[in-house]
Amino acid sequence: MQLNLKNPLVFFDLETTGINIVKDRIVEISYVKVFPNGKEEVKTRRINPEMPIPAESTAIHGITDEDVKDCPTFKEIAKSLAAQIEGCDLAGFNSNRFDIPLLVEEFLRAGVDLDLNKRKFVDVQTIFHKMEQRTLAAAYKFYCDKSLENAHSAEADTYATYEVLKAQLDRYPELENDIKYLSEFSSFNTNVDFAGRMVYNDKGEEVFNFGKYKGQRVEDVLKNDQGYYGWMMQGDFPLNTKNVLTQIKLRSFNSK
CATH class of the missing domain: 3.30.420.10 (Ribonuclease H-like superfamily/Ribonuclease H)
Incomplete structure (x- = not known):
C-alpha cells in the first residue's frame, strides 16, 4: 500500500x-x-x-x-x-x-x-x-x-x-x-518535551512525568518549590527539556 x-x-x-x-x-x-x-x-x-x-x-x-x-x-x-x-x-x-x-x-x-x-x-x-x-x-x-x-x-x-x-x-x-x-x-502520551519529562494532562496542562512531583502541574511546582527549576537546569536533563521548562517559567512570570 x-x-x-x-x-x-x-x-x-x-x-x-x-x-x-x-x-x-x-x-x-x-x-x-x-x-x-x-x-x-x-x-x-x-x-x-x-x-x-x-x-x-x-x-x-x-x-x-x-x-x-x-x-x-x-x-x-x-x-x-x-x-x-x-x-x-x-x-x-x-x-x-x-x-x-x-x-x-x-x-x-x-x-x-x-x-x-x-x-x-x-x-x-x-x-x-x-x-x-x-x-x-x-x-x-x-x-x-x-x-x-x-x-x-x-x-x-x-x-x-x-x-x-x-x-x-x-x-x-x-x-x-x-x-x-x-x-x-503511535503516541503513548502527549509529550511537552521530546524526552517526555513533561506531558500534557487530560486538561491540556503541562505536568511533570517523573520524580517526586510526577502528575503535578509544572507551573505550580515552579511557584511552590523555587529551587526545583535550578536543580533541573543544573541536572543531567536534555537541553530540549531545559528549554521547554524555561519557556513555561517565563510564560508564568510574564502572566503576572
Whole structure:
C-alpha cells in the first residue's frame, strides 16, 4: 500500500555511542524520504561523534572509531540535514522515545534551530506493539515475510521500518492511511518535551512525568518549590527539556 501523504515523510534511524539521550552521540544516520507522489530518496551518513565509541556499542552496529575518524561532525552537517527534513513529518522504530529526542539534542548542541513542534511523528514500533508485541526483526518477518539482513545497520533498519508501516496498513483495515491519525495512534502520551519529562494532562496542562512531583502541574511546582527549576537546569536533563521548562517559567512570570 502506498502511503497517503500530505507532506514528505522521513523514515530515519540512528546508530549511536549509547542510549543516553543527554550524553551519547550519533555515529550514523540513515533516512528514506518518501514524497507524496511516491518518490523515495535514500541517504546514509557516517558521523564523527567526537568521543570514543564504546566496545559494547560497536558490537551492536559494527561501527568503530577508525570508521568515523575522518567523517564530518554533526555540527558540520547539521544545517544541511535540517534543510533536508524541513517541512517533513518523521517516522521510525522506537523513534518517539529515542531517535527524535537524541536528534533534537544534537541539533541544539550544534546551534541549529529546528522547530519540530508542528511535525507529526509516526512510531512504527508503537503500532507494532499495540498490535502484535514483537521486535523490528520479528515485525519484518511477520508483516513482510522477509528476514532482516544487516540488522542494526541504520539503512537496513530504516528501510525495514518503512516497509513494515506499509504492510501494517495493508494488514489492519482499521488503521487509517493518514499521517495525523498514525501519529496520534503511535503516541503513548502527549509529550511537552521530546524526552517526555513533561506531558500534557487530560486538561491540556503541562505536568511533570517523573520524580517526586510526577502528575503535578509544572507551573505550580515552579511557584511552590523555587529551587526545583535550578536543580533541573543544573541536572543531567536534555537541553530540549531545559528549554521547554524555561519557556513555561517565563510564560508564568510574564502572566503576572
